[in-house]
Amino acid sequence: MNSAKSKLAGTPTGYKIFAVVILILLAIFFIFPLYWIITGSFKDAITINARTPQWFPLSPTMENYVKLFKQPAMVWLLNTVIMAVGAMVLTCLTASLAGYALAKKRFYGRGILFSIIICAMALPKQVIVIPLLQEMNVISLSNTLWAVILPTVGWPFGVFLMKQFSETIPTEILEAARVDGAGELRTFFSVVFPMIKPGVGALAIFTFVNCWNDYFLQLIMLTSRTSWTLPLGIARLQGEMSNDFGLIMAGATLAAIPIVAVFLAFQKYFTQGIAMGAVKG
Amino acid sequence: MEQKAAAKAKAPKRSQFSGMSKALVRRETISAYLFLLPSLFFFVGFVVVPMFICLIYSFFNMGLDSTSTTFAGLSNYVRMFQDPVFIRGFWNTVLIVVVSVPAVTAFSLWVSSAIYQMKPAVRSFFRCVFYLPVVTGSVAVTVVWKWMFNPYNGLLNQMFNTVGFDWLGNTKTAIWCIIMILFTTSIGQPIVLYVAALGNVDQSLVEAAQVDGATKLQVFWKIKWPQIMPTTLYILIITTINSFQCFALIQLLTSGGPSNSTSTIMYYIFYMVYRYNDFGYANAMGVVLAIIIAIFSAIQFKVTKTDN
Structure with missing residues (x-):
């Protein structure tokens, strides 16, 4: 070329x-x-x-x-939506709080904490899934949607992304809010949050798409037929009736269409967010 | 450039608390940790703790029944080097990474430089198209490819008049099919990143070079390439991590076969847990995989830094 x-x-x-x-x-x-x-x-x-x-x-x-809905496909769809929305909401909330603190607060341990987050991001995500299963077994959460949601929220990429966005907030505005007597939480929700909204939007879509498609984590954590997600359901259908391609394609359509629609509707935020996440120089 | 970065990292350390009273520092520290608390709870609980579990359990023999757990020392690690399936998986993994990382990086750079100056609508059309396989999801993409590769009903054989040829059942072609599909699901993010990076290149430098009579190729290598280097490094590292972790394609297309010709470390870890419940050995392989990835990332970091 x-x-x-x-x-x-x-x-x-x-x-x-x-x-x-x-x-x-x-x-x-x-x-x-x-x-x-x-x-x-x-x-x-x-x-x-x-x-x-x-x-x-x-x-x-x-x-x-018709054949697809003889399977519990509706349950799988519902599970996938609950899982992805749950992970999305929790990630956006916790990451925007933490990202703001990392970007705008001066405190002991800030440098170390940030280095740990960067190092963790360079780790292979799937390697910790097996020990995670052992942990989830101990706290009796395996085979529930929580077992997928909690590690997704814990993954530090969101914090990193929100830190990047929060750094663009002018410090003077925060000081002005403090002079006006706004408390910490009030400052965050009425001053900071509106300013990082595009970033939160990007993170929301990013988390939603990634969680929806995180096949390995779902495969390890969700074992019973009624707790499966759509990707898992299709994968199993393929294993059980490997030559009924029509049925498998119907399942794949059901799994792909919602997520493709979300992506196309919000792709502007999405591409902006990914690009922002990489700008670290 | 390196010095500048080092100075930048040092500067806030000295001045971080300047002009702040002790009470203010303490107040700020407390409120910062309150903001961080929810996030840290999830991060420590479901990322840091499993990391340590992985490391510690790799020194034990353990199955599903925790009462039979015994200390194994380094035996899980020693076992890997005597396990032909692991070694085969290691080389397959290396092949996938060594082929797909340069291919993805070079190709996404070419596509991005071709589209980044197009009209915004056209640009975002192409960006969406190349991102589509990522969004569609590895499972949906894999099942449709499995159908297209099917010896009898598959589109590929029907188009090339080779009905009956088993692409995925052949030790020579199977891994290349996987690399090809992995490629289509890997270039979306690099293209988005490169388009953004190329858009941020300092235009005044480009214009100055053009005035001085530089060719397009010279402008690219002398001006744009150094400026997008950080993006290239980032792309190399995320593509490496993703290629090392390639799993869904392998499990759904070939299950590591035929005769382990597509088995990778990641697939073998899964197989150990699912077939034998051998958590100790699986965790040890996880640790080794993480170390291998860290080494690859470090090499890329070194190479791209000395390039400048």
Whole structure:
């Protein structure tokens, strides 16, 4: 790719056309799996097992969805939503409080605490899942949604992100609030919080999407069929009826559509938030 | 640049409490910790504690039944080096990381530099498209690929006229299929980061260079590349961590097979717990995996720093 670039560097228009063509081809390649999931979910068994691909479901059927809802798919959907929303709300609340304190307060242990948070972020998240299961067994929370929510809230990325956002608050405004006699909590909720709202929005979507898709954590923690989430349910369906692709695609559609919709609706906050999280120099 | 960063880190240490009375410092400290308390509760309880559990339990033989737990010393660690499945998994993991990290970084840099100067709507369209597999979720993406790779009903074989070829059941192709899918689910975040970083490059420097007659390529390597270096480092590290932890793809596509050709350390940790309830050995492998990742990150840190 680099050699192509240097050869064409002299002819900017030629290179530009080449780049756009490649980008469009890639875009098709990246959209295609989602397209194939959704269209596949409306194809009947004969079409799916045919030896020639049908690019668009010519005779769409709902039979896969009927079959899907014979499974406890509604329970899985509900579990996934409760889990992701719970983790999202708790993360936003705790992380914005902590991020503000780290950015704007001067206190003993601040430097060490921040270093610990950075180090923890560089750790592989999945490695602590096995010992977490042992811990959850001891405190009798394994196989409940809490076992997924609590570690998600504990992951320090949110604190780091909120610290980045809180640093943009001018100190004078905080001092003015103090002079006006506002208490600590009042200052936070009526002065700080409105100013870091875009950051909280970014963190909310980020946590929601990540928690929804955190398959490994869910797989380890949630063992009984009624406590499963949608990703787990689909994975199990694939294990149990590995050739009923229509049914599996219906499940995948149900798992993917809500999260893709949330992402597309809020993608501006989302991309801004990810970019902000990395700006540390 | 390094000196500047060091000075920056030192400066607030000396002046952190300057101009503050002792009582004020104490008041600030107490209120800061009250703000931090809820977050610290979750962080310590569900990140720090399991880290220590992982480390400590790696020195024990333990299964589901805690009464049979015995001290094992270093035997879990020694066992790893004699376990051919672990060694196979180690090399597979290294292969995945060594191929996917440079590929993801280079490719996302190319895409970002191609799209960052486009119209905002077009730019965010492409950014969304490349992020789509991440949002769709590893499970949904994996099951559709499993269907596309299917020997008889799969789209790939039907398109290439190779019906019957088992991509995932072949020791030569299986791991490359996994690397390819991992690639599609890994480039979303780097592209978002690079687009933001390229947008922040100091335009006055770029213009000055152009006035001096620098070519596009020179502008890129001499001006933009050094400025986006911190982003590159960050991308290298997060991609490394993610590639080392690749799990869902492997469990759902091949379960480590055929004949362990796609087994990785992460998958083997899972397998040990699920098949044998061998928590001691699994935790020891977790510790080793964390150390390997730390070494890789440190190397990347060193290399990108001396580059400047």
